[in-house]
Amino acid sequence: MTKKVTAKEIREDVARARAYAKKSDYLKTLLCLANAIRGLVTSQIFGTEKFEIYSHLDEALRDLNKMKMIKRLFPKGLKYQRGKERAFYQTLMRLHKKLGEATEKARQTKLRKRLSVLDDNLIKAAGLAKAGDGLEARKLYRKISEYFQDIDGIDSDIGNRLALSGMFPEAIEYLNRALAEKASDVRAHNALILCYEGMNEEEKAMEAIKEAMRRIGASEGLYVRLAKLHLKKRDWGQVYNNAKAALDRNPLNAEAAKLVKQAEPKIFSGGGGKTAKPAAKTSDTAAGSADDQKETHTLNF
DSSP: OOOOOOHHHHHHHHHHHHHHHHTTOHHHHHHHHHHHHHHHHHSOOOHHHHHHHHHHHHHHHHHHHTSHHHHHHOTTOOOOOTTOHHHHHHHHHHHHHHHHHHHHHHHHHHHHHHHHHHHHHHHHHHHHHHTTOHHHHHHHHHHHHHHTTTSTTHHHHHHHHHHHTTOHHHHHHHHHHHHHHOTTOHHHHHHHHHHHHHTTOHHHHHHHHHHHHHHHOOOHHHHHHHHHHHHHTTOHHHHHHHHHHHHHHOTTOHHHHHHHHHHGGGGBOTTTOOBOOOOSSOTTSGGGSTGGGSSOOOOOO
16 A cells, blocks of 8 residues: 655655755756655645645745756746646656756766776876886876776776886885775785785785785685795795695696696605605695685686
C-alpha cells in the first residue's frame, strides 16, 4: 500500500526546493518541487493546510524562475494552475530529465578535455625526462600531481613513468603516496621494487617485495626477484628457497630453474653429501607467517 504523504512532508519538499534554488542547483530544485506537487496530487489535504502549501509553492516557483538556466529556457517563467498539478508534475519531471542529460553530456565533454590536457602534459614530461632535462620533468610532474590529484591513480602513474625513465629517487615519493592511498596497487608495488633494484638498494628492495606479498599475495615473479636479490648477497639458502617457490607455482619458469641449479651445489652439507634442507617457510616470503597466508592472489609482474 502506498504511504500517504503528509502536509508536513510536502512542506519539507518545498523548503528543500527553495534551499537548492539558493545554491543554484536546478536539478535538485526541480526534483524537490516535483515531489511536492506529486504529494499534493496523491494526498488528501484540505482547508488551511492546503492553502498554506499553495502559498509556499508559489514562493518556491518564484525562486525557480529566477534561476539563470530556467530564465534562459523559459523567459516568461514556468507557470502552473491550481487543480492541474498532474500536468505540472509531468512538466517538471520532463524538464529534470532533459536538463540532467544535458548536464551529464557537458560533464563528460569537460572531463574528456581535462584528460586530454593531462595526457598532453604527461607526454611532455616524459619527453623532458628522455631528453635528459630531469629538473624540468620533475617540475612538470609536480604540477600534474597537484592539479590532477582528483584523478584516481595519478601518483601511481607518475611514479611508474619516473621509474621507467630511470628517475628512481624521484619516483619513490609518488609511489609511496600512491600505496598509502591504495595498498593493493600492483603497479605501484612493482615500480617501487624496480626503483630500489635500480638504486642497488637490495635490503629496501627485499622489504618492498615482502610488503607486496603481504598486501597482494605472493607470485612466481616476486619469488624470482627475491631469489635474484639474495643471489647478490650469495645467500644460497634463500636463493634456493625463493627460486623453488617460483618453480612450485610454474614448473616451466626457466629463470627460476636456473637459480635452483645454481644454488643447489652451494648448499650441500660437507659430510653426508645431502643438501641442507631449505626452510619450508622463509622469513623473506609472504609464506613467513600464518596471517600472511590467509589469502593468496596471483600477481602478473
